[in-house]
Amino acid sequence: MPAYGPGPETNGGRQRGILAATFLILALSTSYLPASVQQRIAWSMRVTILVPFLATQDRLTGAQLNARDVGDLMRQLDSMTALSSTRAVLVEENRDLRELLGLADRAEPSFLPATVLRPGTQGSERFFFVDVGRAHGIYEGAPVVTQDGLVGKILDVREEISSGMDWTHPDFSASAMLQDGSMFGLVENRRGDFREVDRLVFDGTAYNEEALPGTVVLTSGFGGVYPQGIPIGVVDEVEGTQGRWRKSYYLRAMVQPGAVRHVLVTRRPAEADVSALWLADSLQAMEPASGEGRIP
Amino acid sequence: MRTEGRVWVLCVGLALAHLLLHVGLAIGRAAPDLLTVALLLGAREMGMGRAAGLGLFFGLLEDALGVLSFGANSVAMTVVGALGAVTRDLFVGDSLFFLVSYFVIGKWTRDLVHWVMVGESLRAPFAEQVVVQGLMGGLYAALVGVLLLGITGIGKRAQV
Numbered sequence A: 001m002p003a004y005g006p007g008p009e010t011n012g013g014r015q016r017g018i019l020a021a022t023f024l025i026l027a028l029s030t031s032y033l034p035a036s037v038q039q040r041i042a043w044s045m046r047v048t049i050l051v052p053f054l055a056t057q058d059r060l061t062g063a064q065l066n067a068r069d070v071g072d073l074m075r076q077l078d079s080m081t082a083l084s085s086t087r088a089v090l091v092e093e094n095r096d097l098r099e100l101l102g103l104a105d106r107a108e109p110s111f112l113p114a115t116v117l118r119p120g121t122q123g124s125e126r127f128f129f130v131d132v133g134r135a136h137g138i139y140e141g142a143p144v145v146t147q148d149g150l151v152g153k154i155l156d157v158r159e160e161i162s163s164g165m166d167w168t169h170p171d172f173s174a175s176a177m178l179q180d181g182s183m184f185g186l187v188e189n190r191r192g193d194f195r196e197v198d199r200l201v202f203d204g205t206a207y208n209e210e211a212l213p214g215t216v217v218l219t220s221g222f223g224g225v226y227p228q229g230i231p232i233g234v235v236d237e238v239e240g241t242q243g244r245w246r247k248s249y250y251l252r253a254m255v256q257p258g259a260v261r262h263v264l265v266t267r268r269p270a271e272a273d274v275s276a277l278w279l280a281d282s283l284q285a286m287e288p289a290s291g292e293g294r295i296p
Numbered sequence B: 001m002r003t004e005g006r007v008w009v010l011c012v013g014l015a016l017a018h019l020l021l022h023v024g025l026a027i028g029r030a031a032p033d034l035l036t037v038a039l040l041l042g043a044r045e046m047g048m049g050r051a052a053g054l055g056l057f058f059g060l061l062e063d064a065l066g067v068l069s070f071g072a073n074s075v076a077m078t079v080v081g082a083l084g085a086v087t088r089d090l091f092v093g094d095s096l097f098f099l100v101s102y103f104v105i106g107k108w109t110r111d112l113v114h115w116v117m118v119g120e121s122l123r124a125p126f127a128e129q130v131v132v133q134g135l136m137g138g139l140y141a142a143l144v145g146v147l148l149l150g151i152t153g154i155g156k157r158a159q160v
Helices: A010-031 A035-046 A051-101 A103-110 A275-286 B003-024 B034-043 B048-063 B072-090 B096-117 B126-152 B154-159
Strands: A111-117 A127-130 A143-145 A150-157 A162-166 A173-178 A184-190 A199-206 A216-219 A231-242 A246-253 A262-266
Touching: A010 B048, A010 B072, A035 B048, A051 A111, A051 B003, A173 A231, A184 A231, A184 A246, A199 A231, B003 B034, B003 B048, B003 B126, B003 B154, B034 B048, B034 B072, B034 B096, B034 B126, B048 B072, B072 B096, B096 B126
Parallel strands: none
Antiparallel strands: A111 A127, A111 A262, A127 A162, A143 A150, A143 A262, A150 A162, A173 A184, A173 A216, A184 A199, A199 A246, A216 A231, A231 A246
16 A cells, blocks of 8 residues: 655644535535435536436447347247148237227337336336436326336436336336226335345235135236336235235245346327227236136 | 656556556456555655645546545545545554554544535445445555555565
8 A cells, every 4th residue: 555654733733624524414404405406416427427428328238239139130030930821810800909909009109118227226226217218208206117017117208318217116106907897906115135036016905815726916006106007016925914904915026127138108188098009919828727816 | 757647656566456446447446545654655655745645646536436425535536645644743663553554444434534525325334335444445555555555565664
């Protein structure tokens, strides 16, 4: 380590101590600043010093996706070539049905595709950026979803970029119901001893009713944050009971936030019920064999 | 170049490398905490005030990427910067044992203060974040820090 000269003079030492104490008070005060001021400080750094690094991640993610897409496309091309003759009728029928339902027309104005950027630093594990903002109609509290289900929601919106939290955040909660609407409750995050075992819990359900394992749990639309019908998870097992009046279930989450690279962000005007967007694709495969979500 | 100048260049270089690895390339925990290493290196060369200021700046950089516990990194890095500079007056040494201890304790202190400041609702269990990850991160930081000192020769000046 460095050489040491003569001991510090008393005045110099005191000045350094006062300066250090000032910086420490400043650092402590940042924790207690109003959220809007904290956001302003954070954004001022993101749009100046951190811009090249965030842009690098954006480009890298894009490049990785492109590279992966090439491989996927080659495989799909091989499969499609073999199947195209037999699928032609189904594809045409599917297209007709989609047009009939107006699915594409309904989904397109409500959701906007976006790329997820992860800060990757300590304390930001439950936090992400998306490359869309107020200019695209994104609003604070907008649900963030994938083709599999709910990822989280937007917390802060700027002109061209927004930040949000995923469901692993302790403050995450969503009003939820079984797919058939037979049971209602609240889905919350339940911390495990280690981050890898964070789980979702479907809480506040009636004690005398039982949700079958494998039943899909959707957002119920109550509370106004998430529109009705976004898949959150599937019932896994009973988490616990409270007295003889309340029961809660562990869910297997539809989306693992750490693996998400592309999302859809809701934009205004948000739909009140979006269940039709998922029912046709992912949910049918996850329905329980009985087709009934609960046992009275 | 004077030692102080070399240390500043090293601090800036490490900070940029940290942001590139953690933010740009999104490597996460596989990459060492070079920001803390830079701060600990710098703190031995500058006074307590400037080290605390550098810590505050580094902490704000990290806080800007995670608004949910804004200020936790700032406090942690400021404390580490100030304490790192204090060790200059308290401990004289450049032995391998001292350097490894300095980096391990420095990084562990940073994680401990961050864990305290981040708030009960957001922090991971003590055993996971402070005991396991803090000590492993400290050893990782020590490895990188000692290697950097060896390569740059900053720590050799006292022996001349």
